[in-house]
Amino acid sequence: xxxxxxxxxxxxxxxxxxxxxxxxxxxxxxxxxxxxxxxxxxxxxxxxxxxxxxxxxxxxxxxxxxxxxxxxxxxxxxxxxxxxxxxxxxxxxxxxxxxxxxxxxxxxxxxxxxxxxxxxxxxxxxxxxxxxxxxxxxxxxxxxxxxxxxxx
Amino acid sequence: xxxxxxxxxxxxxxxxxxxxxxxxxxxxxxxxxxxxxxxxxxxxxxxxxxxxxxxxxxxxxxxxxxxxxxxxxxxxxxxxxxxxxxxxxxxxxxxxxxxxxxxxxxxxxxxxxxxxxxxxxxxxxxxxxxxxxxxxxxxxxxxxxxxxxxxxxxxxxxxxxxxxxxxxxxxxxxxxxxxxxxxxxxxxxxxxxxxxxxxxxxxxxxxxxxxxxxxxxxxxxxxxxxxxxxxxxxxxxxxxxxxxxxxxxxxxxxxxxxxxxxxxxxxxxxxxxxxxxxxxxxxxxxxxxxxxxxxxxxxxxxxxxxxxxxxxxxxxxxxxxxxxxxxxxxxxxxxxxxxxxxxxxxxxxxxxxxxxxxxxxxxxxxxxxxxxxxxxxxxxxxxxxxxxxxxxxxxxxxxxxxxxxxxxxxxxxxxxxxxxxxxxxxxxxxxxxxxxxxxxxxxxxxxxxxxxxxxxxxxxxxxxxxxxxxxxxxxxxxxxxxxxxxxxxxxxxxxxxxxxxxxxxxxxxxxxxxxxxxxxxxxxxxxxxxxxxxxxxxxxxxxxxxxxxxxxxxxxxxxxxxxxxxxxxxxxxxxxxxxxxxxxxxxxxxxxxxxxxxxxxxxxxxxxxxxxxxxxxxxxxxxxxxxxxxxxxxxxxxxxxxxxxxxxxxxxxxxxxxxxxxxxxx
Numbered sequence: 132x133x134x135x136x137x138x139x140x141x142x143x144x145x146x147x148x149x150x151x152x153x154x155x156x157x158x159x160x161x162x163x164x165x166x167x168x169x170x171x172x173x174x175x176x177x178x179x180x181x182x183x184x185x186x187x188x189x190x191x192x193x194x195x196x197x198x199x200x201x202x203x204x205x206x207x208x209x210x211x212x213x214x215x216x217x218x219x220x221x222x223x224x225x226x227x228x229x230x231x232x233x234x235x236x237x238x239x240x241x242x243x244x245x246x247x248x249x250x251x252x253x254x255x256x257x258x259x260x261x262x263x264x265x266x267x268x269x270x271x272x273x274x275x276x277x278x279x280x281x282x283x
Numbered sequence: 284x285x286x287x288x289x290x291x292x293x294x295x296x297x298x299x300x301x302x303x304x305x306x307x308x309x310x311x312x313x314x315x316x317x318x319x320x321x322x323x324x325x326x327x328x329x330x331x332x333x334x335x336x337x338x339x340x341x342x343x344x345x346x347x348x349x350x351x352x353x354x355x356x357x358x359x360x361x362x363x364x365x366x367x368x369x370x371x372x373x374x375x376x377x378x379x380x381x382x383x384x385x386x387x388x389x390x391x392x393x394x395x396x397x398x399x400x401x402x403x404x405x406x407x408x409x410x411x412x413x414x415x416x417x418x419x420x421x422x423x424x425x426x427x428x429x430x431x432x433x434x435x436x437x438x439x440x441x442x443x444x445x446x447x448x449x450x451x452x453x454x455x456x457x458x459x460x461x462x463x464x465x466x467x468x469x470x471x472x473x474x475x476x477x478x479x480x481x482x483x484x485x486x487x488x489x490x491x492x493x494x495x496x497x498x499x500x501x502x503x504x505x506x507x508x509x510x511x512x513x514x515x516x517x518x519x520x521x522x523x524x525x526x527x528x529x530x531x532x533x534x535x536x537x538x539x540x541x542x543x544x545x546x547x548x549x550x551x552x553x554x555x556x557x558x559x560x561x562x563x564x565x566x567x568x569x570x571x572x573x574x575x576x577x578x579x580x581x582x583x584x585x586x587x588x589x590x591x592x593x594x595x596x597x598x599x600x601x602x603x604x605x606x607x608x609x610x611x612x613x614x615x616x617x618x619x620x621x622x623x624x625x626x627x628x629x630x631x632x633x634x635x636x637x638x639x640x641x642x643x644x645x646x647x648x649x650x651x652x653x654x655x656x657x658x659x660x661x662x663x664x665x666x667x668x669x670x671x672x673x674x675x676x677x678x679x680x681x682x683x684x685x686x687x688x689x690x691x692x693x694x695x696x697x698x699x700x701x702x703x704x705x706x707x708x709x710x711x712x713x714x715x716x717x718x719x720x721x722x723x724x725x726x727x728x729x730x731x732x733x734x735x736x737x738x739x740x741x742x743x744x745x746x747x748x749x750x751x752x753x754x755x756x757x758x759x760x761x762x763x764x765x766x767x768x769x770x771x772x773x774x775x776x777x778x779x780x781x782x783x784x785x786x787x788x789x790x791x792x793x794x795x796x797x798x799x800x801x802x803x804x805x806x807x808x809x810x811x812x813x814x815x816x817x818x819x820x821x822x823x824x825x826x827x828x829x830x831x832x833x834x835x836x837x838x839x840x841x842x843x844x845x846x847x848x849x850x851x852x853x854x855x856x857x858x859x860x861x862x863x864x865x866x867x868x869x870x871x872x873x874x875x876x877x878x879x880x881x882x883x884x885x886x887x888x889x890x891x892x893x894x895x896x897x898x899x900x901x902x903x904x905x906x907x908x909x910x911x912x913x914x915x916x917x918x919x920x921x922x923x924x925x926x927x928x929x930x931x932x933x934x935x936x937x938x939x940x941x942x943x944x945x946x947x948x949x
Contacts, residue, residue, distance in 0.1 A: 180689060180708040224656060228702045233652070264707075266657045271715030273657045275707050 174203070177265070178210065179276040184217065184267050185210050186276045195280040197258055200236070202251040207267055216246030220268035223250050225261050255282050318537070318579050319550030319595035321562030325355050326588035330869060332378045333391075333426060333472075333519070334580045334589055336573040342580055343380050344589055345390060348851060348869040350374025352390060352405075355589075365405040369394050373767060374848050376808060379427035379437065379472065383449065389434060391424035394773065394808060398424060398436055398447075411451040416441055416723045419453030422745075426472030426484070426519065426569070435481060437470045440724065440745065444473050444483055444494070457481060457494045462655055465500030467492060469662075469681055472530075472569065474522035480542060482527050484520040487661055487681050489653075491517060491529060491544065504544030507653050509534055511546045515630070519569030523576055530570040530581065533630055537570055537581060550592065556940050557894055557920065560590060585901060585919055613937075614918045616665030616730060616777065616854065617904040620672035623690070624906065624914055626923075627677075632660045634677060636690065636704070639908065643936050644923075648690075648704035655682060658707035665904075667731035667739075674708060680727035680744060686710040711756065713741065718758035722746040734780035734800045736819070742775035742804065749775065749804055751817065760834060762802060762815045770815075770836040774808035777855040777904075779863060786818045786833075799833070803855065803863065810849035811839040812865070812880075840880030844870065845889070856905035856913050859928065864913050866902040873902055873915060875930060884930040894920060894944040896932040917941075 174190030185208045191201040209217045221242070225234040236254040243249060255261050263278040330348035337343065340357030351374075354363040367375040367390065377399075379391040387408065390399045396414035398421070401407050411434060412421035422440030429435075433454065434447040442460035444467070447453055458467040468487025475481050479496030490505030491514075505514045519530030526547055527540045536551030554563035569582035579592045613635070617626040622640040627633075633651035637644040652659045661681040668675050674689040687708040693701060713719060713726040722745070730742035737754035747765025749772075752758060763772045779802075786799025799818035806813055818833030842850040842865070854866040861878030871892045875884035887893065892900035900919030908914055911928035922937025935945050 180706055181687075222657065226652075228650075231652070264658065268657075271712045271717075272709050273712075274709040275658060277706070 175278060177276045177278060179265075179267060179274045181272075181274045183210055183272075183274055184208065184219075184276060185213055186265055186267070188265070188278065191253075195255065195261070195263070195278075195282055197255050197282040199254075200251065201253040201255070202249070203253075205248040205250060205265060206246070207248070217267075217269070218246070221248045221250075222264075222266040222268060222273075223253060224264045224266070225253060225255060226264065227257065227259055227261055229260060230257070255280075258283050316594040317548045317550075318539070318592050319548075319562075320593045322578065322591040322593050323359055324560050324588050324590040325359060326560070326586070328353065328587045328589065330584055331582050331587060331589060332584060333380045333569045334571045334582050335380045335382050336571055336578065336580055337382055338574050340573060340578070342571075342589060342591075343382065343388065344582070345377035345380045347376045347378060347393070347584075348374075349846065349848070350377060352377060352380065352388070352401075363405075365401070367392070367399065367401075370767070373810065375399070378425045381427040381429040381434075383429045387449075389427050389429055391427050391436060393423055393425075396421050396424060396440075398427060398434065400451075409451055411447050412436070412445065412453075418456060419445065419447075421445060422724065425470070426474075428473050428475045428481075430475040431479060435473045435475055437473045437483065439469050439471060439486075442467045442469060442487075444470060444481060455498060457498055458483070458492065458500075462488060464503065465492065465494070471518045472520045474520045474527070476522040476525070476527075476542065480522070482520055482522050484517045484529065486517060489514045489517065491520065491527065491540070493542070493544075502544065504540070511538070511549065512540075512544070514538075519567070519571075519582065521570050521572050521579075523572050528570045528572065528579065530567040532566050532568050535564045535566065537564075537567060537579070550595065554586075557900075558586065558892070560586070560588060562590065562592070564590070612918070612921050613916050613923070615663065615904055615916075616667070617906045617914060617916055618667045618675070619906040619908040619914055620668035621909065623668070623672065624908075624923075625666040625668060625675045626904070626916065627663050627666055629662070632663050634663070634666055634675065634688070634705070636675075638698070639914075642934070645698065646700065647692075647698075648701050650688060650702075650705040650707075651677070657710050658686065660686075664729040665731045667733060670733050670737055675705075676731055676739070678728035678731050678741065680729055683714060683725040683727060684710045684712050685728055685731065685741065713743075713750065716752075716756075716758050719750065720761055722748075726750065730775055730778045730804075732778035732780050734802075735782050736800055738780075738800070740778045740780055740802060742772075742778055744774055744776075747772035747775070749778065749802065749815075760817070762817070762834060763804070763813065763836075767809060769839060770813065772804060772806045772809055772813060774806060775804050776807045776853050777805040779803045779855045779857050781857055783816050783818070786816065788819075801837070805852040805855050805865065806839075807851045807853055807868075810851055811841045812852055812855070812863070813839045840876070842867070842874065842876075842880075842882070854903050854905040854916070856907040858907075858913075859911060864905050864907075866899075866905055866915065868901050868903055868918075871899045871902065873897075873899060873905070873913075886926065886930055892919060894941060896935070896945055896948060897924060897926060897930075899924075 175188050187206040189204040191203045207217045223238045238253040239251045241249045265276045329346040332345045332347040335343045342355045344353045350367045352365045356362045376393040377390045381389045398411040425439045426437040436445045438445040444457040470483045471486040472484040481494040483492040485492045489507040492503040493501035495501045515533035518532045521528040529538045535553040538549045539547040551564040554565040566585045567581045568584040571580045581590050613626045614629050615627045624637040635649045638647045665678045688705045724745040726743045727745035728741050729744045732740045739752040741750040749762040751760045782797040783799035783801040788798035802815045804813045814837040816835045844850045850867045852865045853868040856864045858864045863876045873886040886897045887899045903918045904916045906914045920941045922941045924935045925933040
C-alpha cells in the first residue's frame with residue numbers, strides 16, 4: 132500500500148470517527164432535551180430563530196383547530212444547556228402573514244413551578260395558514276420561535 | 284444667551300386676541316357647521332409645523348426648519364416675519380404656537396426644549412420650562428394651548444401634558460408614558476375646550492385622549508386605520524364649540540368629532556398629483572380655528588403650505604369622499620446589500636425589500652405590523668443590513684429597541700413576491716444591555732450602521748450620543764453627548780463608518796492592519812456632521828479589542844446656507860476617498876462633499892422642489908450600492924432615484940404620477 136493510499140485511509144477513518152462522535156454528541160443532546168421535556172411529550176420541538184433556545188410544545192387537545200380556545204404547554208431550554216428549563220419569560224401570539232393580520236384574542240400565559248409554561252386562550256379565528264409566535268424574553272433580548280400551522 | 288432676531292416686523296398686536304388652544308378659541312364660541320370649502324392657501328413655507336389665528340384673522344405660522352414665525356394677513360399678504368435663534372447661526376426649531384388674550388405669543392422650541400414667550404415686538408419676554416425629565420421640565424415640546432390663564436404643552440419627549448401658569452410656574456402634568464387608559468406616547472398636540480376639558484393628539488398610540496377639567500382621565504378613542512374614527516398619525520388638534528378637530532396626517536384628512544369621540548364629519552381629498560393643493564390635502568399636520576369659528580387653517584408640513592377652509596354648507600362643495608388610492612411612500616433611512624435594498628414604509632409601518640437586479644427594481648417582500656409587541660413597530664427610523672446581508676435590523680425610537688429579521692430567498696429562481704421571506708429573529712432593548720450608561724431618557728435609536736469591523740453603531744436621539752456595540756452585540760462605548768458644541772449632538776439622523784486608515788496595528792502574524800474606524804454622524808438639528816475616530820487595541824491573540832480611551836473627536840463640518848444658518852444634513856452615504864454624499868431635506872439638495880467638507884457635486888436646485896432627473900422634494904435616506912452608485916429616497920416625491928459615483932442619473936422608480944417627468948424626458 133502506498134503511503135498516499137495509507138494517508139487517505141487514515142483520513143477516511145478519522146472522518147468516520149468524527150462523524151460517530153458528532154452523532155453521539157447530537158444524540159446525547161437530543162436525549163438531554165427529551166429528558167428535560169420530561170412528561171411533556173412534545174407535539175413539536177422548535178429552535179428559536181436566533182438559535183439560542185429549544186422549545187418543546189405540546190399539542191392542544193384536538194390539535195390546532197379553528198374557532199376554539201387552544202391550550203398547550205411550552206418548555207423552554209437553552210440550546211447550549213438543554214438539561215433544565217431556562218429561567219425566561221414567554222409571550223405568545225399568532226399571525227396570518229398572507230392576510231396581514233393577527234388573532235383577535237389575547238392568550239393567557241402562566242409559568243408553573245417546574246419552569247414550564249401553560250398557554251390558554253390562543254384563538255385561530257380564520258381558516259388558513261397561521262404562524263404561532265413563541266417569544267422568549269430574557270433581558271435585554273426577546274427571541275422568537277414559531278410554529279407554522281394550517282387550520283381548516 | 285438667547286437671541287431673538289427680528290428680520291421684518293410690520294404689525295401691531297391688538298388687545299382683542301382671544302385665548303387660543305392650538306387654535307385660537309373665542310369666548311363667544313359661535314356655532315359652526317361642516318367645513319371643507321377651500322378658501323385660499325399660503326405656500327412656500329419652510330417646514331411649517333403649527334398655526335394660530337388671531338382675532339383679526341391673521342395666521343401665525345411656525346416654520347421649524349428656519350426658526351421662523353411668519354404672520355400672514357387674512358388677504359394672504361405677509362405682515363411680519365421673525366427669525367428666532369438660540370445662538371447666532373443656530374435657529375430655533377419652533378413647533379406649536381398659541382396667542383394669549385394679552386397678545387403674548389407662545390412658541391414651543393425643540394432646540395432649547397422650552398416654550399419661548401415673545402411680545403408683539405418679537406422680543407423674548409420669558410422662557411417656560413427647560414430641557415429635562417423632572418416635573419416642569421420639557422423635552423421635544425410640540426403643540427401648545429393657552430386657555431384660562433394656563434399654558435398646556437404637549438411634552439412629547441416626556442410623554443405627558445405639562446401645565447404651567449402664564450408666568451411659567453409649573454402646575455401639574457397629565458398622563459405618563461404608556462399604552463393604557465390615560466397614558467400617552469409622544470403626544471403631539473393639545474387643545475382645551477370652553478369647559479376646561481383637555482384633548483390630546485396621542486400620536487404614538489394613534490388615538491385622542493380626553494382629560495377632564497380636574498385632570499382625571501376621561502376617555503379615549505381611535506386606533507390605527509383608514510375608516511371614520513380611526514387615525515393614521517393624529518398630529519394636530521383643536522377644540523371648539525363642543526367639537527374636536529383632528530389633523531389625521533397620514534390619512535390626508537381632517538376629522539371632526541363631538542367631545543365624546545362620535546364622528547361628526549370629515550374633509551380632505553388626498554392630493555395624489557405632485558404639489559396638488561386647491562383644497563386637496565397632503566399630510567396635514569396641524570389644524571386651527573379662527574376665533575369666530577368660521578375658518579379652519581390646515582398646516583401641511585411636507586408641502587410647505589397652509590390651506591384655509593370655510594364652512595361647506597349644503598351646496599355641491601360638500602366634502603367629497605376621501606380618495607385613498609394612495610401609492611406607496613418611503614421615508615427615513617435605507618440600506619443596500621448586494622442586489623437587495625431595504626427601505627421603510629411608514630404607512631404600515633413596515634419594511635420593504637427590493638431586488639435591484641432589474642431595470643426597474645421589484646419589491647420582493649414586505650413585513651412588519653403596527654404595535655408595541657415583539658416583531659412589530661411604532662415609528663421605525665432606520666433599516667440596516669447586517670454584514671453578511673442575510674438579515675436586517677430596524678430601529679424604533681418609541682419602543683427603545685432594535686429588531687432583527689432574517690431574510691431567506693427562494694432558491695428556485697422564480698421571481699415572485701414572498702410574504703414568508705422575512706422572519707423576526709430577536710429584539711434588543713438597548714437600555715437593558717449591561718454597561719449602557721444611564722441617561723435621563725431611555726435610548727431612542729434612530730440611525731443604524733454596521734462598521735467594516737462588524738461593530739454596530741446606534742444613534743440615540745434622546746441623549747445625543749452614538750452607542751457602539753461589538754459584533755457579539757455587547758456594549759462597548761458611547762460617542763458624544765447632548766448639546767451644541769464640538770462632540771455634541773442634538774438630533775443624529777445618519778451614520779457612516781469607514782476604516783480609519785490612520786489607526787494601524789500589527790496583528791499576531793506580524794501584518795499591519797487597520798485598527799480603528801472613522802465614524803461620521805449627521806446631526807440634523809445641530810446642523811453639522813460630527814466625526815470621531817474609534818481605535819481598537821490588539822489583544823494577546825492578535826484580534827482587535829476595544830479601548831474606550833482611544834476614542835477621539837475629530838471635529839465637525841457644516842454646510843453654510845444662503846440665509847446665514849447652516850444646513851440640516853439628513854441622510855449620508857460614503858462617496859469614497861473620504862468623501863460623503865449628504866441629503867439636505869429642507870433644501871431639496873443632495874451634495875457630494877470631499878474629505879475637507881467642500882462641496883464637489885450638487886444635485887438639485889437649492890430650495891426648489893423638482894420632479895425631473897436628480898431633482899428632489901425632501902430627499903432623505905441614502906445608501907451606497909456595490910460599484911459606488913447611490914440609492915436615494917426622494918421622500919416628498921414618493922420615489923427613488925439612483926445615480927452613479929460621479930453623480931450621473933441612472934434610474935428612478937416609484938409612484939407613477941411622480942415619475943412622469945422623468946419618463947417623458949427619456
